[in-house]
Amino acid sequence: MSKKWFGILLIAFLIGIAGFNLYNDRKDVTDIGEAGIAVNNDQTGIAVGDKAPDFTVGKMDGNEVKLSDYKGKKVFLNFWATWCPPCKAEMPHMQSFYEEKPENVEILAVNLEESNKKAKDFADQYKLTFPILMDEDGTVGEAYEVYTIPTTYVLNEDGTVHQKIVGPMDVPMMKNLIK
Numbered sequence: 001m002s003k004k005w006f007g008i009l010l011i012a013f014l015i016g017i018a019g020f021n022l023y024n025d026r027k028d029v030t031d032i033g034e035a036g037i038a039v040n041n042d043q044t045g046i047a048v049g050d051k052a053p054d055f056t057v058g059k060m061d062g063n064e065v066k067l068s069d070y071k072g073k074k075v076f077l078n079f080w081a082t083w084c085p086p087c088k089a090e091m092p093h094m095q096s097f098y099e100e101k102p103e104n105v106e107i108l109a110v111n112l113e114e115s116n117k118k119a120k121d122f123a124d125q126y127k128l129t130f131p132i133l134m135d136e137d138g139t140v141g142e143a144y145e146v147y148t149i150p151t152t153y154v155l156n157e158d159g160t161v162h163q164k165i166v167g168p169m170d171v172p173m174m175k176n177l178i179k
Contacts (some may be wrong), residue, residue: 035153047161051160055140074106076105076107076177078107079144082114084149114134155179
């Protein structure tokens with residue numbers, strides 16, 4: 001009889017530990033931020049309030065772009081890939097937002113480690129007109145510690161991080177983030 005009770009108590013104890021860990025992991029990663037927007041509160045990547053690391057990369061059209069060139073504008077710095085289903089879901093929303101965005105706001109979509117042809121085919125398919133940056137060797141994604149895509153850093157006019165969003169965005173969310 002005692003072996004049976006020991007086994008039951010051990011299983012209950014292990015389930016309790018697993019539940020506690022899952023609760024704490026979920027609590028640390030996602031919270032409801034201002035305007036009811038789900039935001040990431042984990043400690044990976046650049047933290048809210050930090051200066052966003054500057055970088056220079058090629059755009060899909062072949063020209064180079066430097067993040068610091070956008071100082072004075074709010075920037076959605078979005079990390080994505082063509083194979084990512086949530087990225088595919090958010091792209092039409094980003095395009096709609098881009099078409100009606102205020103003048104002092106910019107979207108920079110950083111394609112992670114894919115060929116220019118793949119990104120161009122994707123952009124043509126989704127009729128994307130916002131700037132697509134090519135991080136072909138992954139150094140920008142690495143600097144921002146992007147492990148989940150899509151991930152978007154919303155930058156203030158002074159280049160500091162206003163918000164970090166892990167997961168797809170939609171137009172209402174983007175509008176709330178620039179208020």
